[in-house]
Amino acid sequence: xxxxxxxxxxxxxxxxxxxxxxxxxxxxxxxxxxxxxxxxxxxxxxxxxxxxxxxxxxxxxxxxxxxxxxxxxxxxxxxxxxxxxxxxxxxxxxxxxxxxxxxxxxxxxxxxxxxxxxxxxxxxxxxxxxxxxxxxxxxxxxxxxxxxxxxxxxxxxxxxxxxxxxxxxxxxxxxxxxxxxxxxxxxxxxxxxxxxxxxxxxxxxxxxxxxxxxxxxxxxxxxxxxxxxxxxxxxxxxxxxxxxxxxxxxxxxxxxxxxxxxxxxxxxxxxxxxxxxxxxxxxxxxxxxxxxxxxxxxxxxxxxxxxxxxxxxxxxxxxxxxxxxxxxxxxxxxxxxxxxxxxxxxxxxxxxxxxxxxxxxxxxxxxxxxxxxxxxxxxxxxxxxxxxxxxxxxxxxxxxxxxxxxxxxxxxxxxxxxxxxxxxxxxxxxxxxxxxxxxxxxxxxxxxxxxxxxxxxxxxxxxxxxxxxxxxxxxxxxxxxxxxxxxxxxxxxxxxxxxxxxxxxxxxxxxxxxxxxxxxxxxxxxxxxxxx
Amino acid sequence: xxxxxxxxxxxxxxxxxxxxxxxxxxxxxxxxxxxxxxxxxxxxxxxxxxxxxxxxxxxxxxxxxxxxxxxxxxxxxxxxxxxxxxxxxxxxxxxxxxxxxxxxxxxxxxxxxxxxxxxxxxxxxxxxxxxxxxxxxxxxxxxxxxxxxxxxxxxxxxxxxxxxxxxxxxxxxxxxxxxxxxxxxxxxxxxxxxxxxxxxxxxxxxxxxxxxxxxxxxxxxxxxxxxxxxxxxxxxxxxxxxxxxxxxxxxxxxxxxxxxxxxxxxxxxxxxxxxxxxxxxxxxxxxxxxxxxxxxxxxxxxxxxxxxxx
Ligand code: HEM
Ligand SMILES: [Cu+2]
Numbered sequence: 001x002x003x004x005x006x007x008x009x010x011x012x013x014x015x016x017x018x019x020x021x022x023x024x025x026x027x028x029x030x031x032x033x034x035x036x037x038x039x040x041x042x043x044x045x046x047x048x049x050x051x052x053x054x055x056x057x058x059x060x061x062x063x064x065x066x067x068x069x070x071x072x073x074x075x076x077x078x079x080x081x082x083x084x085x086x087x088x089x090x091x092x093x094x095x096x097x098x099x100x101x102x103x104x105x106x107x108x109x110x111x112x113x114x115x116x117x118x119x120x121x122x123x124x125x126x127x128x129x130x131x132x133x134x135x136x137x138x139x140x141x142x143x144x145x146x147x148x149x150x151x152x153x154x155x156x157x158x159x160x161x162x163x164x165x166x167x168x169x170x171x172x173x174x175x176x177x178x179x180x181x182x183x184x185x186x187x188x189x190x191x192x193x194x195x196x197x198x199x200x201x202x203x204x205x206x207x208x209x210x211x212x213x214x215x216x217x218x219x220x221x222x223x224x225x226x227x228x229x230x231x232x233x234x235x236x237x238x239x240x241x242x243x244x245x246x247x248x249x250x251x252x253x254x255x256x257x258x259x260x261x262x263x264x265x266x267x268x269x270x271x272x273x274x275x276x277x278x279x280x281x282x283x284x285x286x287x288x289x290x291x292x293x294x295x296x297x298x299x300x301x302x303x304x305x306x307x308x309x310x311x312x313x314x315x316x317x318x319x320x321x322x323x324x325x326x327x328x329x330x331x332x333x334x335x336x337x338x339x340x341x342x343x344x345x346x347x348x349x350x351x352x353x354x355x356x357x358x359x360x361x362x363x364x365x366x367x368x369x370x371x372x373x374x375x376x377x378x379x380x381x382x383x384x385x386x387x388x389x390x391x392x393x394x395x396x397x398x399x400x401x402x403x404x405x406x407x408x409x410x411x412x413x414x415x416x417x418x419x420x421x422x423x424x425x426x427x428x429x430x431x432x433x434x435x436x437x438x439x440x441x442x443x444x445x446x447x448x449x450x451x452x453x454x455x456x457x458x459x460x461x462x463x464x465x466x467x468x469x470x471x472x473x474x475x476x477x478x479x480x481x482x483x484x485x486x487x488x489x490x491x492x493x494x495x496x497x498x499x500x501x502x503x504x505x506x507x508x509x510x511x512x513x514x515x516x517x518x519x520x521x522x523x524x525x526x527x528x529x530x531x532x
Numbered sequence: 533x534x535x536x537x538x539x540x541x542x543x544x545x546x547x548x549x550x551x552x553x554x555x556x557x558x559x560x561x562x563x564x565x566x567x568x569x570x571x572x573x574x575x576x577x578x579x580x581x582x583x584x585x586x587x588x589x590x591x592x593x594x595x596x597x598x599x600x601x602x603x604x605x606x607x608x609x610x611x612x613x614x615x616x617x618x619x620x621x622x623x624x625x626x627x628x629x630x631x632x633x634x635x636x637x638x639x640x641x642x643x644x645x646x647x648x649x650x651x652x653x654x655x656x657x658x659x660x661x662x663x664x665x666x667x668x669x670x671x672x673x674x675x676x677x678x679x680x681x682x683x684x685x686x687x688x689x690x691x692x693x694x695x696x697x698x699x700x701x702x703x704x705x706x707x708x709x710x711x712x713x714x715x716x717x718x719x720x721x722x723x724x725x726x727x728x729x730x731x732x733x734x735x736x737x738x739x740x741x742x743x744x745x746x747x748x749x750x751x752x753x754x755x756x757x758x759x760x761x762x763x764x765x766x767x768x769x770x771x772x773x774x775x776x777x778x779x780x781x782x783x784x785x786x787x788x789x790x791x792x793x794x795x796x797x798x799x800x801x802x803x804x805x806x807x808x809x810x811x812x813x814x815x816x817x818x819x820x821x822x823x824x825x826x827x828x829x830x831x832x833x834x835x836x837x838x839x840x841x842x
Pocket of ligand 1: 047050051053054074075077078079081082085086140141142386390393394398436450451452470473474
């Protein structure tokens with residue numbers, strides 16, 4: 001027989017094999033993979049710091065680390081997890097990989113800028129590592145003045161430069177996504193046919209380019225203040241130390257939406273596929289995403305109820321914070337309703353997604369306690385806050401990210417992983433997570449302040465439980481590293497659409513060819529065209 | 533372990549907390565139950581009825597509006613309590629707190645000083661007037677459900693009425709450097725009689741009297757005395773008055789204004805005077821400023837008259 005089976009098109013992975021072909025690539029898919037590698041590295045580095053923090057806290061006395069080292073460990077943990085993991089994780093890896101595929105484009109709008117963003121990310125990371133090697137920084141990831149500007153003797157400048165640089169990577173990624181979504185959608189891909197993940201990426205890109213410059217400016221002011229003592233934050237020179245907090249949270253509150261909006265978009269994809277059912281209330285989901293992105297800019301003052309801000313300002317920030325909880329509630333209800341009359345399978349991505357909904361709910365509802373100024377007084381700056389943001393950021397964003405990695409792994413690599421191990425890891429993670437962070441709510445309510453290297457003996461029981469949970473959680477995070485790596489060699493071939501999913505990215509081969517589609521796809525209906 | 537409720541507002545705070553907790557628990561249980569039921573009933577392979585989706589505007593509106601009104605209810609309750617937490621009663625007795633890396637220094641109006649301890653009488657509203665010598669700290673007494681950041685070069689305040697005698701933990705809640713976690717202390721709430729004995733046993737020179745001495749030693753009186761040749765305000769009856777400033781605006785002469793006028797005299801220059809006063813920033817500590825402010829508050833014509841006729 002001379003008619004061979006039609007040759008599988010050459011994939012983006014086979015475009016070139018040398019290091020050079022990767023480091024000079026303009027292919028959004030390869031850049032997504034590059035980000036994935038960098039981000040994984042930083043995740044485990046930040047995780048190591050978390051382990052040190054938690055093991056130190058097994059006993060009330062500060063006996064494992066010195067006070068100095070402890071302070072540097074939680075600062076490093078925070079800086080790395082926020083700027084080198086949470087903010088870039090979903091947008092820069094899955095976003096980069098999937099956004100053009102999902103809208104039927106050949107690439108992002110500015111492929112060179114995309115590669116440049118990755119170099120900026122790595123450069124910022126190098127500065128942060130250099131800072132660590134020089135001796136670290138002890139200000140906390142929040143860099144509050146006047147401690148950071150006038151009193152800390154550690155390497156504040158170096159740390160700030162690292163974060164400053166990585167901020168630009170974030171801005172360029174945002175810019176790229178906005179232009180891509182506006183100009184490169186396939187014929188028929190109208191706004192109301194965009195997958196929710198694309199909507200989330202679009203909203204997040206807007207937040208990135210609007211908020212990140214404020215961070216850059218604020219960090220530059222810290223630099224100026226440390227080098228030249230200009231006096232912006234120094235009360236003796238007429239400055240205001242609390243001004244920094246306004247600037248900082250004006251960025252950093254929207255930043256938590258940079259972390260969670262992509263996760264929301266992603267989980268919508270996982271749930272609708274896991275239930276083989278159209279997402280419930282697509283339009284409401286879109287409005288909720290946009291609403292969260294907009295109102296997210298107006299609530300920064302809820303970080304400062306006890307910081308000396310006026311009583312009335314606090315009331316305004318409090319009501320706005322309650323209002324932003326509404327769209328978040330809508331999303332939870334819609335995900336739940338999507339399960340109704342579904343055809344639900346429990347593969348690993350779905351387990352991660354269901355875990356996300358549960359943890360996100362517990363994190364979000366405890367946010368109401370912090371939004372109520374009268375309750376926040378007692379809870380702020382305690383472990384209650386640590387628990388709250390880990391529920392949102394680790395329970396939420398990390399679970400979603402891992403769910404997404406599992407869901408699109410066959411698309412990215414062309415291989416299937418061990419489903420049994422993946423389910424086991426997801427369940428272990430959920431268990432370890434709750435054991436780690438739920439006790440912290442109780443600790444916080446009972447008054448244990450955060451950033452404590454020593455604590456009073458009455459808090460020990462909950463701390464021991466939390467540290468035990470953290471150890472389990474650490475193991476659960478290592479598992480995917482092993483079985484995913486294993487699948488690269490030994491996993492079965494995936495085929496274009498192993499999940500029986502809708503969406504343009506599943507219509508091309510796995511892994512996709514360099515330019516994504518053999519011919520430009522035509523879109524004729526909305527997303528999630530499942531039968532039910 | 534349960535956190536004690538040892539201040540007048542602690543039960544109110546806990547009441548709101550418990551209500552919100554119950555509400556959230558209800559939501560969590562509700563949603564989780566529904567999720568689990570769906571997951572079991574519609575798991576792949578069962579033969580449940582799976583008709584296609586239909587319109588659901590009503591459902592969406594319900595679950596948008598119901599949480600919204602619930603949230604607004606909680607918000608209203610919280611604001612009510614928040615205003616109480618933030619408004620010290622008129623008869624609250626001031627106590628002064630200076631925070632520095634890494635200790636709490638307390639001065640009572642009678643001159644009693646303590647470090648990392650605060651003695652207060654049960655049943656009497658106490659208003660803490662706080663400032664920091666270096667970085668931002670935060671004064672936190674969990675048993676009272678109060679917390680307030682303590683800022684450099686600025687006064688912030690906090691009030692509570694202890695309701696139960698006992699010793700309660702005091703923490704610094706804002707990261708302030710190496711020994712942040714050791715910046716701890718205790719608040720000792722005592723029955724009024726015991727407190728009076730304590731005050732008596734630890735009597736020092738009254739804060740205002742210390743301030744009066746400083747006023748002379750530092751040379752303030754050289755300019756501000758009515759008999760001095762320098763054109764400077766004489767500072768009688770100043771506290772609580774509205775002062776016109778050189779730039780045309782007005783300012784209330786509260787503790788913050790007095791504090792700033794000593795350390796940062798160029799910031800707000802009183803109308804009609806040349807900005808010639810030197811700054812005392814760096815020359816005197818916050819504790820001295822507190823003594824001076826306490827003295828200035830006693831400096832009324834009425835008090836001075838009785839002094840002279842004694
Ligand atoms: C095994 C997992 C983890 C454990 C046990 C852990 C533990 C902790 C602890 C105990 C603190 C509080 C430090 C303090 O306030 O004294 C902390 C802070 C923080 N964690 Fe984690 N963490 C974990 C994972 C993560 C992850 C995955 C992220 C982000 C993706 C993250 C982000 C943060 C941030 C932003 C802070 C604030 C740092 C600061 O207080 O300056 N954590 N973590
Ligand atoms: Cu402190």
